[in-house]
Amino acid sequence: MKKVKIYVTLRESVLDPQGSAVMGALHTMGYNEVADVRIGKYLELQVDDSERALDVIVKEMCEKLLTNTVIEDYRYDVEEAVSK
Amino acid sequence: MKKVKIYVTLRESVLDPQGSAVMGALHTMGYNEVADVRIGKYLELQVDDSERALDVIVKEMCEKLLTNTVIEDYRYDVEEAVSK
Structure with missing residues:
Protein backbone atom coordinates (compact mmCIF):
# COMPACT_ATOMS: atom_id res chain seq x y z
CA MET A 1 0.00 0.00 0.00
CA LYS A 2 1.20 3.47 -0.86
CA LYS A 3 0.37 6.87 0.58
CA VAL A 4 -0.09 9.52 -2.09
CA LYS A 5 0.00 13.18 -1.06
CA ILE A 6 -1.55 15.50 -3.62
CA TYR A 7 -1.14 19.28 -3.51
CA VAL A 8 -3.61 21.27 -5.57
CA THR A 9 -2.94 24.98 -6.09
CA LEU A 10 -4.60 27.69 -8.12
CA ARG A 11 -2.62 28.67 -11.20
CA GLU A 12 -0.52 31.83 -10.83
CA SER A 13 -2.75 33.80 -13.19
CA VAL A 14 -5.98 32.97 -11.32
CA LEU A 15 -7.24 35.33 -8.61
CA ASP A 16 -7.59 33.81 -5.15
CA PRO A 17 -10.32 35.72 -3.26
CA GLN A 18 -10.21 33.29 -0.33
CA GLY A 19 -6.46 33.90 0.02
CA SER A 20 -6.99 37.68 -0.20
CA ALA A 21 -9.62 37.51 2.56
CA VAL A 22 -7.30 35.53 4.82
CA MET A 23 -4.46 37.98 4.13
CA GLY A 24 -6.77 40.88 5.05
CA ALA A 25 -7.67 39.15 8.31
CA LEU A 26 -4.00 38.51 9.12
CA HIS A 27 -3.17 42.18 8.50
CA THR A 28 -6.05 43.24 10.77
CA MET A 29 -4.57 40.97 13.44
CA GLY A 30 -1.21 42.73 13.12
CA TYR A 31 0.68 40.27 10.93
CA ASN A 32 1.78 42.86 8.42
CA GLU A 33 4.77 40.76 7.37
CA VAL A 34 2.44 38.58 5.30
CA ALA A 35 2.76 39.72 1.70
CA ASP A 36 0.66 37.07 -0.04
CA VAL A 37 -1.61 34.14 0.77
CA ARG A 38 -2.69 31.45 -1.68
CA ASP A 48 -3.56 -0.53 -2.53
CA ASP A 49 -0.98 -2.11 -4.81
CA SER A 50 -2.54 -3.29 -8.06
CA GLU A 51 -1.55 -4.28 -11.57
CA ARG A 52 -1.95 -0.71 -12.77
CA ALA A 53 0.97 1.67 -12.50
CA LEU A 54 0.46 4.07 -9.59
CA ASP A 55 1.68 7.14 -11.50
CA VAL A 56 -0.82 6.48 -14.27
CA ILE A 57 -3.85 6.13 -12.02
CA VAL A 58 -2.90 9.09 -9.82
CA LYS A 59 -2.60 11.34 -12.87
CA GLU A 60 -5.92 10.06 -14.22
CA MET A 61 -7.70 10.61 -10.92
CA CYS A 62 -6.27 14.13 -10.62
CA GLU A 63 -7.24 15.12 -14.13
CA LYS A 64 -10.68 13.50 -14.17
CA LEU A 65 -11.95 14.28 -10.69
CA LEU A 66 -9.65 15.80 -8.13
CA THR A 67 -8.55 18.97 -9.87
CA ASN A 68 -9.86 21.44 -12.40
CA THR A 69 -6.89 21.68 -14.72
CA VAL A 70 -8.20 24.87 -16.33
CA ILE A 71 -7.56 26.87 -13.15
CA GLU A 72 -5.53 24.53 -10.95
CA ASP A 73 -2.11 22.89 -10.94
CA TYR A 74 -1.24 19.80 -8.98
CA ARG A 75 1.78 17.86 -7.87
CA TYR A 76 2.09 14.74 -5.78
CA ASP A 77 4.48 12.68 -3.69
CA VAL A 78 4.30 8.94 -3.14
CA GLU A 79 5.52 7.26 -0.01
CA GLU A 80 5.30 3.77 1.41
CA ALA A 81 2.31 3.62 3.76
CA VAL A 82 3.10 2.62 7.32
CA SER A 83 0.77 -0.17 8.38
CA LYS A 84 -1.07 0.38 11.63
CA MET B 1 11.27 37.07 2.16
CA LYS B 2 10.29 33.54 3.04
CA LYS B 3 7.74 31.17 1.54
CA VAL B 4 5.83 29.23 4.18
CA LYS B 5 3.89 26.13 3.13
CA ILE B 6 1.25 25.10 5.64
CA TYR B 7 -0.51 21.72 5.52
CA VAL B 8 -3.73 21.46 7.51
CA THR B 9 -5.25 18.01 8.02
CA LEU B 10 -8.18 16.70 10.00
CA ARG B 11 -7.15 14.81 13.11
CA GLU B 12 -7.15 11.02 12.77
CA SER B 13 -10.15 10.64 15.05
CA VAL B 14 -12.33 13.10 13.12
CA LEU B 15 -14.64 11.82 10.37
CA ASP B 16 -14.00 13.28 6.90
CA PRO B 17 -17.29 13.21 4.95
CA GLN B 18 -15.76 15.14 2.03
CA GLY B 19 -13.00 12.53 1.77
CA SER B 20 -15.55 9.71 1.94
CA ALA B 21 -17.57 11.29 -0.87
CA VAL B 22 -14.48 11.61 -3.06
CA MET B 23 -13.51 8.01 -2.33
CA GLY B 24 -17.02 6.87 -3.32
CA ALA B 25 -16.73 8.79 -6.58
CA LEU B 26 -13.31 7.27 -7.31
CA HIS B 27 -14.68 3.76 -6.70
CA THR B 28 -17.60 4.48 -9.04
CA MET B 29 -15.06 5.53 -11.66
CA GLY B 30 -13.25 2.18 -11.27
CA TYR B 31 -10.36 3.19 -9.02
CA ASN B 32 -10.96 0.45 -6.50
CA GLU B 33 -7.32 0.53 -5.37
CA VAL B 34 -8.09 3.66 -3.35
CA ALA B 35 -8.55 2.55 0.25
CA ASP B 36 -8.85 5.92 1.96
CA VAL B 37 -9.06 9.62 1.12
CA ARG B 38 -8.53 12.48 3.56
CA ASP B 48 8.55 39.50 4.62
CA ASP B 49 11.53 39.41 6.95
CA SER B 50 10.82 41.28 10.18
CA GLU B 51 12.11 41.57 13.71
CA ARG B 52 9.75 38.85 14.89
CA ALA B 53 10.86 35.22 14.65
CA LEU B 54 9.16 33.50 11.74
CA ASP B 55 8.41 30.28 13.65
CA VAL B 56 6.65 32.24 16.36
CA ILE B 57 4.39 34.22 14.05
CA VAL B 58 3.57 31.21 11.84
CA LYS B 59 2.50 29.20 14.89
CA GLU B 60 0.42 32.12 16.18
CA MET B 61 -1.29 32.64 12.81
CA CYS B 62 -2.06 28.92 12.53
CA GLU B 63 -3.50 28.67 16.02
CA LYS B 64 -5.45 31.93 16.00
CA LEU B 65 -6.86 31.95 12.48
CA LEU B 66 -5.73 29.39 9.95
CA THR B 67 -6.63 26.15 11.69
CA ASN B 68 -9.15 24.85 14.17
CA THR B 69 -6.88 23.00 16.57
CA VAL B 70 -9.79 21.11 18.12
CA ILE B 71 -10.30 19.07 14.95
CA GLU B 72 -7.25 19.86 12.81
CA ASP B 73 -3.51 19.32 12.89
CA TYR B 74 -1.01 21.39 10.98
CA ARG B 75 2.60 21.31 9.94
CA TYR B 76 4.64 23.71 7.89
CA ASP B 77 7.83 24.07 5.87
CA VAL B 78 9.78 27.26 5.34
CA GLU B 79 11.80 27.96 2.25
CA GLU B 80 13.59 30.98 0.84
CA ALA B 81 11.22 32.75 -1.58
CA VAL B 82 12.49 33.10 -5.11
CA SER B 83 12.13 36.71 -6.23
CA LYS B 84 10.30 37.21 -9.48
Whole structure:
Protein backbone atom coordinates (compact mmCIF):
# COMPACT_ATOMS: atom_id res chain seq x y z
CA MET A 1 0.00 0.00 0.00
CA LYS A 2 1.20 3.47 -0.86
CA LYS A 3 0.37 6.87 0.58
CA VAL A 4 -0.09 9.52 -2.09
CA LYS A 5 0.00 13.18 -1.06
CA ILE A 6 -1.55 15.50 -3.62
CA TYR A 7 -1.14 19.28 -3.51
CA VAL A 8 -3.61 21.27 -5.57
CA THR A 9 -2.94 24.98 -6.09
CA LEU A 10 -4.60 27.69 -8.12
CA ARG A 11 -2.62 28.67 -11.20
CA GLU A 12 -0.52 31.83 -10.83
CA SER A 13 -2.75 33.80 -13.19
CA VAL A 14 -5.98 32.97 -11.32
CA LEU A 15 -7.24 35.33 -8.61
CA ASP A 16 -7.59 33.81 -5.15
CA PRO A 17 -10.32 35.72 -3.26
CA GLN A 18 -10.21 33.29 -0.33
CA GLY A 19 -6.46 33.90 0.02
CA SER A 20 -6.99 37.68 -0.20
CA ALA A 21 -9.62 37.51 2.56
CA VAL A 22 -7.30 35.53 4.82
CA MET A 23 -4.46 37.98 4.13
CA GLY A 24 -6.77 40.88 5.05
CA ALA A 25 -7.67 39.15 8.31
CA LEU A 26 -4.00 38.51 9.12
CA HIS A 27 -3.17 42.18 8.50
CA THR A 28 -6.05 43.24 10.77
CA MET A 29 -4.57 40.97 13.44
CA GLY A 30 -1.21 42.73 13.12
CA TYR A 31 0.68 40.27 10.93
CA ASN A 32 1.78 42.86 8.42
CA GLU A 33 4.77 40.76 7.37
CA VAL A 34 2.44 38.58 5.30
CA ALA A 35 2.76 39.72 1.70
CA ASP A 36 0.66 37.07 -0.04
CA VAL A 37 -1.61 34.14 0.77
CA ARG A 38 -2.69 31.45 -1.68
CA ILE A 39 -5.01 28.67 -0.59
CA GLY A 40 -5.19 25.24 -2.13
CA LYS A 41 -6.19 21.70 -1.31
CA TYR A 42 -4.17 18.90 0.20
CA LEU A 43 -5.31 15.29 -0.29
CA GLU A 44 -3.92 12.13 1.26
CA LEU A 45 -4.85 8.89 -0.51
CA GLN A 46 -4.11 5.35 0.65
CA VAL A 47 -3.78 3.29 -2.50
CA ASP A 48 -3.56 -0.53 -2.53
CA ASP A 49 -0.98 -2.11 -4.81
CA SER A 50 -2.54 -3.29 -8.06
CA GLU A 51 -1.55 -4.28 -11.57
CA ARG A 52 -1.95 -0.71 -12.77
CA ALA A 53 0.97 1.67 -12.50
CA LEU A 54 0.46 4.07 -9.59
CA ASP A 55 1.68 7.14 -11.50
CA VAL A 56 -0.82 6.48 -14.27
CA ILE A 57 -3.85 6.13 -12.02
CA VAL A 58 -2.90 9.09 -9.82
CA LYS A 59 -2.60 11.34 -12.87
CA GLU A 60 -5.92 10.06 -14.22
CA MET A 61 -7.70 10.61 -10.92
CA CYS A 62 -6.27 14.13 -10.62
CA GLU A 63 -7.24 15.12 -14.13
CA LYS A 64 -10.68 13.50 -14.17
CA LEU A 65 -11.95 14.28 -10.69
CA LEU A 66 -9.65 15.80 -8.13
CA THR A 67 -8.55 18.97 -9.87
CA ASN A 68 -9.86 21.44 -12.40
CA THR A 69 -6.89 21.68 -14.72
CA VAL A 70 -8.20 24.87 -16.33
CA ILE A 71 -7.56 26.87 -13.15
CA GLU A 72 -5.53 24.53 -10.95
CA ASP A 73 -2.11 22.89 -10.94
CA TYR A 74 -1.24 19.80 -8.98
CA ARG A 75 1.78 17.86 -7.87
CA TYR A 76 2.09 14.74 -5.78
CA ASP A 77 4.48 12.68 -3.69
CA VAL A 78 4.30 8.94 -3.14
CA GLU A 79 5.52 7.26 -0.01
CA GLU A 80 5.30 3.77 1.41
CA ALA A 81 2.31 3.62 3.76
CA VAL A 82 3.10 2.62 7.32
CA SER A 83 0.77 -0.17 8.38
CA LYS A 84 -1.07 0.38 11.63
CA MET B 1 11.27 37.07 2.16
CA LYS B 2 10.29 33.54 3.04
CA LYS B 3 7.74 31.17 1.54
CA VAL B 4 5.83 29.23 4.18
CA LYS B 5 3.89 26.13 3.13
CA ILE B 6 1.25 25.10 5.64
CA TYR B 7 -0.51 21.72 5.52
CA VAL B 8 -3.73 21.46 7.51
CA THR B 9 -5.25 18.01 8.02
CA LEU B 10 -8.18 16.70 10.00
CA ARG B 11 -7.15 14.81 13.11
CA GLU B 12 -7.15 11.02 12.77
CA SER B 13 -10.15 10.64 15.05
CA VAL B 14 -12.33 13.10 13.12
CA LEU B 15 -14.64 11.82 10.37
CA ASP B 16 -14.00 13.28 6.90
CA PRO B 17 -17.29 13.21 4.95
CA GLN B 18 -15.76 15.14 2.03
CA GLY B 19 -13.00 12.53 1.77
CA SER B 20 -15.55 9.71 1.94
CA ALA B 21 -17.57 11.29 -0.87
CA VAL B 22 -14.48 11.61 -3.06
CA MET B 23 -13.51 8.01 -2.33
CA GLY B 24 -17.02 6.87 -3.32
CA ALA B 25 -16.73 8.79 -6.58
CA LEU B 26 -13.31 7.27 -7.31
CA HIS B 27 -14.68 3.76 -6.70
CA THR B 28 -17.60 4.48 -9.04
CA MET B 29 -15.06 5.53 -11.66
CA GLY B 30 -13.25 2.18 -11.27
CA TYR B 31 -10.36 3.19 -9.02
CA ASN B 32 -10.96 0.45 -6.50
CA GLU B 33 -7.32 0.53 -5.37
CA VAL B 34 -8.09 3.66 -3.35
CA ALA B 35 -8.55 2.55 0.25
CA ASP B 36 -8.85 5.92 1.96
CA VAL B 37 -9.06 9.62 1.12
CA ARG B 38 -8.53 12.48 3.56
CA ILE B 39 -8.88 16.06 2.43
CA GLY B 40 -7.16 19.02 4.00
CA LYS B 41 -6.00 22.51 3.18
CA TYR B 42 -2.72 23.71 1.75
CA LEU B 43 -1.67 27.34 2.22
CA GLU B 44 1.28 29.18 0.74
CA LEU B 45 2.27 32.40 2.50
CA GLN B 46 4.88 34.91 1.39
CA VAL B 47 6.25 36.48 4.55
CA ASP B 48 8.55 39.50 4.62
CA ASP B 49 11.53 39.41 6.95
CA SER B 50 10.82 41.28 10.18
CA GLU B 51 12.11 41.57 13.71
CA ARG B 52 9.75 38.85 14.89
CA ALA B 53 10.86 35.22 14.65
CA LEU B 54 9.16 33.50 11.74
CA ASP B 55 8.41 30.28 13.65
CA VAL B 56 6.65 32.24 16.36
CA ILE B 57 4.39 34.22 14.05
CA VAL B 58 3.57 31.21 11.84
CA LYS B 59 2.50 29.20 14.89
CA GLU B 60 0.42 32.12 16.18
CA MET B 61 -1.29 32.64 12.81
CA CYS B 62 -2.06 28.92 12.53
CA GLU B 63 -3.50 28.67 16.02
CA LYS B 64 -5.45 31.93 16.00
CA LEU B 65 -6.86 31.95 12.48
CA LEU B 66 -5.73 29.39 9.95
CA THR B 67 -6.63 26.15 11.69
CA ASN B 68 -9.15 24.85 14.17
CA THR B 69 -6.88 23.00 16.57
CA VAL B 70 -9.79 21.11 18.12
CA ILE B 71 -10.30 19.07 14.95
CA GLU B 72 -7.25 19.86 12.81
CA ASP B 73 -3.51 19.32 12.89
CA TYR B 74 -1.01 21.39 10.98
CA ARG B 75 2.60 21.31 9.94
CA TYR B 76 4.64 23.71 7.89
CA ASP B 77 7.83 24.07 5.87
CA VAL B 78 9.78 27.26 5.34
CA GLU B 79 11.80 27.96 2.25
CA GLU B 80 13.59 30.98 0.84
CA ALA B 81 11.22 32.75 -1.58
CA VAL B 82 12.49 33.10 -5.11
CA SER B 83 12.13 36.71 -6.23
CA LYS B 84 10.30 37.21 -9.48
